[in-house]
Amino acid sequence: MPDSLSRRQLLTRAGAAGAALSIGGLIPSPRALATFGNLGGYPFVSGVASGDPGPDRVVLWTRLALDALGETPLPARRVPVAWEIADDERMRRVRRSGLALSDPARDHSIHVDLAGLLPGREYWYRFYAGGEASPVGRTRTAPAFGKSPQALRFCFVSCSQFEHGYFTAYKRIVEDDPAFLIHTGDYIYEYGTDVYKAPGGNVRHHVGGEIVTLADYRRRYGQYHTDADLLEARRLIPFITTPDDHEVENNYAAGISEQDLEPDQDPAVFFRRRTAAYEAYAEWMPMRDAQVRPDGSLRLFRELPMGDLCDVVVGDTRQFRTDQPCDDEFNSNCAGMTDPAATLPGLPQERWLVDRLARSRSRWNILAQQVQMAQQDFVEGPGEGYNTDSWDGYKESRRRVLSGIQRARVRNPVVLTGDVHQHYAADLKVDFTDPQAPVVASEFVGTSISSGGDGNDAVRSGALSENPWIKYNANRRGYVRIDMSRAELRADLQILPYVSRPDALAATGAAFVIEDGRPGLQPA
Numbered sequence: 279m280p281d282s283l284s285r286r287q288l289l290t291r292a293g294a295a296g297a298a299l300s301i302g303g304l305i306p307s308p309r310a311l312a313t314f315g316n317l318g319g320y321p322f323v324s325g326v327a328s329g330d331p332g333p334d335r336v337v338l339w340t341r342l343a344l345d346a347l348g349e350t351p352l353p354a355r356r357v358p359v360a361w362e363i364a365d366d367e368r369m370r371r372v373r374r375s376g377l378a379l380s381d382p383a384r385d386h387s388i389h390v391d392l393a394g395l396l397p398g399r400e401y402w403y404r405f406y407a408g409g410e411a412s413p414v415g416r417t418r419t420a421p422a423f424g425k426s427p428q429a430l431r432f433c434f435v436s437c438s439q440f441e442h443g444y445f446t447a448y449k450r451i452v453e454d455d456p457a458f459l460i461h462t463g464d465y466i467y468e469y470g471t472d473v474y475k476a477p478g479g480n481v482r483h484h485v486g487g488e489i490v491t492l493a494d495y496r497r498r499y500g501q502y503h504t505d506a507d508l509l510e511a512r513r514l515i516p517f518i519t520t521p522d523d524h525e526v527e528n529n530y531a532a533g534i535s536e537q538d539l540e541p542d543q544d545p546a547v548f549f550r551r552r553t554a555a556y557e558a559y560a561e562w563m564p565m566r567d568a569q570v571r572p573d574g575s576l577r578l579f580r581e582l583p584m585g586d587l588c589d590v591v592v593g594d595t596r597q598f599r600t601d602q603p604c605d606d607e608f609n610s611n612c613a614g615m616t617d618p619a620a621t622l623p624g625l626p627q628e629r630w631l632v633d634r635l636a637r638s639r640s641r642w643n644i645l646a647q648q649v650q651m652a653q654q655d656f657v658e659g660p661g662e663g664y665n666t667d668s669w670d671g672y673k674e675s676r677r678r679v680l681s682g683i684q685r686a687r688v689r690n691p692v693v694l695t696g697d698v699h700q701h702y703a704a705d706l707k708v709d710f711t712d713p714q715a716p717v718v719a720s721e722f723v724g725t726s727i728s729s730g731g732d733g734n735d736a737v738r739s740g741a742l743s744e745n746p747w748i749k750y751n752a753n754r755r756g757y758v759r760i761d762m763s764r765a766e767l768r769a770d771l772q773i774l775p776y777v778s779r780p781d782a783l784a785a786t787g788a789a790f791v792i793e794d795g796r797p798g799l800q801p802a
């Protein structure tokens with residue numbers, strides 16, 4: 279009877295889920311407790327999710343809500359929410375169960391950081407509240423420490439602009455059955471209705487103006503989670519997420535706003551906005567340690583080992599960066615780009631990234647982060663112009679990270695990136711201007727899920743000729759699928775012919791392999 283926990287277990291588990299519970303005498307099962315009280319409707323319209331898989335643990339997530347945009351109020355009190363995790367989809371062999379209490383201050387989001395699971399295993403889970411049961415979700419734990427899995431598949435995505443198109447990429451990813459999915463940012467966009475228009479026109483429309491307050495950000499997440507393909511991917515695949523800029527505001531840098539809404543440039547105004555944005559992100563993402571700290575920061579950079587086959591290191595290039603050089607003018611070339619004091623991840627995280635990768639004993643070392651690391655001159659012919667919001671605006675910071683990786687002889691480093699709404703595959707060097715410089719790592723930039731609309735089949739003029747380390751570019755929407763074995767890593771850059779209508783089929787735009795111990799991309 280896995281439901282009948284001792285009172286002590288119940289208290290411990292409720293405490294572990296972030297809330298203490300006091301029950302006088304009687305010991306009802308968590309599930310029975312969660313059947314008390316009618317919440318006035320079905321409370322699981324936000325679905326379920328899981329994330330940050332470890333060998334013995336995973337975060338289980340849900341959020342109580344009676345409608346997508348949060349217009350129907352929930353009780354302004356804590357609500358008991360029971361959870362169960364089982365070996366099977368029909369929830370017959372329940373392995374663990376427990377009770378959490380929702381918190382109205384956290385918009386009734388629930389994060390159960392559940393430890394004590396078996397490694398490399400599929401599990402199924404479900405929540406109960408207000409007499410209702412959630413959909414049954416599926417999750418997977420990571421391979422055991424030191425274990426050597428023969429193969430691992432995962433996918434990575436970025437940039438899901440709700441107005442620009444349907445999130446069909448998630449549907450195709452579910453069909454690929456990856457062990458997990460990495461989202462490297464721009465999970466939502468902050469703009470008001472139709473402010474950011476796709477070239478072919480917007481096919482859906484944001485509710486409300488530019489989002490600024492906590493209520494605004496929460497409602498925007500609610501609207502994005504009306505996309506059935508997103509809900510289904512969250513239900514069936516563990517997510518590993520890190521935000522970029524649009525979860526807060528376009529091109530913000532640490533505490534510095536782009537200042538389109540803050541004409542008085544009062545940093546306190548932007549700090550309040552950023553804190554609200556981080557709070558809503560933490561509420562909605564199935565991430566570990568999903569709490570905004572008293573100083574307004576969010577713990578985002580972290581490591582997720584997958585046995586000794588692969589380490590996933592997740593970076594945060596937004597929260598600690600110095601301000602963009604050249605007044606953040608796209609296509610610039612100014613002295614600030616080579617300022618040694620400039621840093622993209624912040625100096626402590628720069629050191630952490632290099633140290634962490636240097637300590638890795640895994641065969642493949644994945645750095646999942648937000649903005650393009652490969653140098654890219656956007657000016658065809660003479661003259662140079664760079665995206666100063668990317669690593670090109672922080673060239674010395676990039677040099678420190680890449681030369682640190684080179685010095686430490688990190689085994690098979692591979693950078694995964696989002697942000698620019700196009701696929702790129704590139705080799706990375708400490709000095710891109712030196713044709714003799716060895717390849718240190720490779721980078722796959724995944725195109726957007728929907729941002730930019732349908733796109734086209736043109737290769738951006740000059741992308742490859744001006745930047746010989748860039749091997750591929752495509753302006754379609756989609757995702758990247760990674761298949762690792764002990765001998766090679768293969769990346770399939772997946773492309774959808776359209777996102778302006780649902781249900782497009784995916785095709786492989788290009789595929790590359792990296793062989794173990796042999797730096798550099800090779801056509802698959």
Ligand SMILES: [Fe+2]
Nearest residue numbers: 437464697729
């Ligand atoms: Fe984006």
